[in-house]
Amino acid sequence: MLTERQKMILSAIVNDYIHSAEPIGSRSISKRNDVGFSPATIRNEMSDLEEMGFLEQPHTSAGRIPSHKGYRYFVDHLINVSKTKNQEISSIKNFFKKRLDRTEENLQEVASILSDMTQYTSIALGPELFNTTLKHLQFISINDDTGVVIIVTDTGQVENKKVHIPEGISITDIEKCINILNSRLRGEPIISLKQKLFNELGNELKKYVSQHHELMQMLDDVFDTSKQERIYMSGTTNMLTQPEFKDVSTVKNILDLINETQTWINLFSNAPKGIQVTIGTENNAKQIQDCSLITATYKIEGHSIGTIGILGPTRMEYERVINLLNHLTDDLVKFYYR
Amino acid sequence: MLTERQKMILSAIVNDYIHSAEPIGSRSISKRNDVGFSPATIRNEMSDLEEMGFLEQPHTSAGRIPSHKGYRYFVDHLINVSKTKNQEISSIKNFFKKRLDRTEENLQEVASILSDMTQYTSIALGPELFNTTLKHLQFISINDDTGVVIIVTDTGQVENKKVHIPEGISITDIEKCINILNSRLRGEPIISLKQKLFNELGNELKKYVSQHHELMQMLDDVFDTSKQERIYMSGTTNMLTQPEFKDVSTVKNILDLINETQTWINLFSNAPKGIQVTIGTENNAKQIQDCSLITATYKIEGHSIGTIGILGPTRMEYERVINLLNHLTDDLVKFYYR
DNA sequence: GATTAGCACTCGACTTAAATGAGTGCTAAC
């Protein structure tokens, strides 16, 4: 357990370091208005904090920087939740006033705003198909052997897939089948369409199409939801402005990871409801073990429908970002739910 | 006009510099198997080439590097078109054998392949709506005041837009109107839908809907094609591996430009049919005046339907990239046209 | 006249050494 003074000193070091990215010395802490102790006293406390693992010294005779454990303590105990500046709140509110029409562009905008405000990298994972149901299914033929199957969900998401019509199946047959599926599958969760198709509806379709196998294969492909996740990113290059990432090859590793969609699907799939902070080596991916990731899920009626993430250096403005995400997910829910 | 020997030397310098990124000295040129002259002779020629503006010297006592003019001459006169390695051709062919189903993912794949093969940044601009016509138009209601309008083109592209149904208009009214538009506008170029709507069909819709003004406003929004361009990028971080971009702040400027969709719409809008090479300061955008951009348009029946670009340092493997793009656009056309 | 060998000269890149200064740890005094 830390004394009040130790907490104060740890907090001061974290806050200073977050902005300066330079090791913090005892003298600069001592000079702060709210600190009434001499550098020597601070040094003693810093030494204790280091022994406890909250601080690190890059080398003898340098100041101290927070360790991952130090950041963790800071985030868990020293942060003032809901201290967002009015200005920032109103800039979020303004954004939602725009009432953009396309869900997709909307999330892209959310990501942009976040990366602009924070100067970190932001990632938004679209509302998951996971919790949506089928609203409408339709086939539209393009030419003799090609068509498009369109899937509309109850949240208004539209997925489409180009299909090649197998030889021997006529366009009207396909249309008939898709129409049947449309009426039978409406209201079903998107995620279970495939199962439903094979278990219950496969035989029924046999009546209408001779080349049953080919048709099912085509539909199998259409209902494959695994690749439908959509990821929106913004501020990926902001990493480059952080002094800790001035080494080009390090930053390339990070950027490559960031640009990989699968990364975010993996990282976000474990995100618990609400806000989570993952600091440094707490991250599974090696490339971002010098980074921290703050994720926030937004949900409607208890169903998580998407995730937003902010990736920055471990030296991150935790307090500000957490509060920002708190407000944003709040409004995002209102927006979708309206 | 350059002598044969000067051409040979310029070509050798460009080729060497492309791979080494270091100024090329007279001795290393002289040592090449195909060169039978001493360093002193090469030096004299190099001096002449510099005077003519084809070469530059970073500083006295350094070797020479090609100037933009030198690259331009190289690209215009010294390149052997259609010298692609068999291996590369077959890797392109293999890709197209996969016959991916979604046009969008397809182009993303093309971009990935290109950036993997070249280690530069590649950008693909999707088939432009510009040259497509309307295949199908549909309205699907999501709830009382929201719906989705789906636009399908003759190339199988699907665009969708979430709309808010204005107060006082019923869902059946909207459906009726969209159905009318569907039958009337089918076959029309996407780009002229808006004009057609306002000039010819507006009055007709008046018969069915009392709140004509609100409806038209909604449709105006739906048919706004200006924001529908889709850009696929790959290998954006490859820039970071190029020695000329080791300076983080320079590369950030470039990456920021690259990540801006509008950049590519602008750059590609001027791209002439076929392959075009833009070297260094020939680029309008300041941020990439140390880069070269090679664009290739692919077309069907004379209609340009998309553009592919490769962005790299001015020290770029022009010959290889040009040939690669030649083969690729060729196959891309066959693929779409099949 | 074209080519080449020889040589002095240039200049960035690298190496080494010294100076600087921010910051610590420890001890003794308050």
Place this chain on the structure above:
DNA sequence: GTTAGCACTCATTTAAGTCGAGTGCTAATC
């Protein structure tokens, strides 16, 4: 318990010195 004082540490900066790749010019050679 707190603080002043002081010796010590060590990354960073600065300056000087060395190295070597490469040039330009001149005179000799083909």
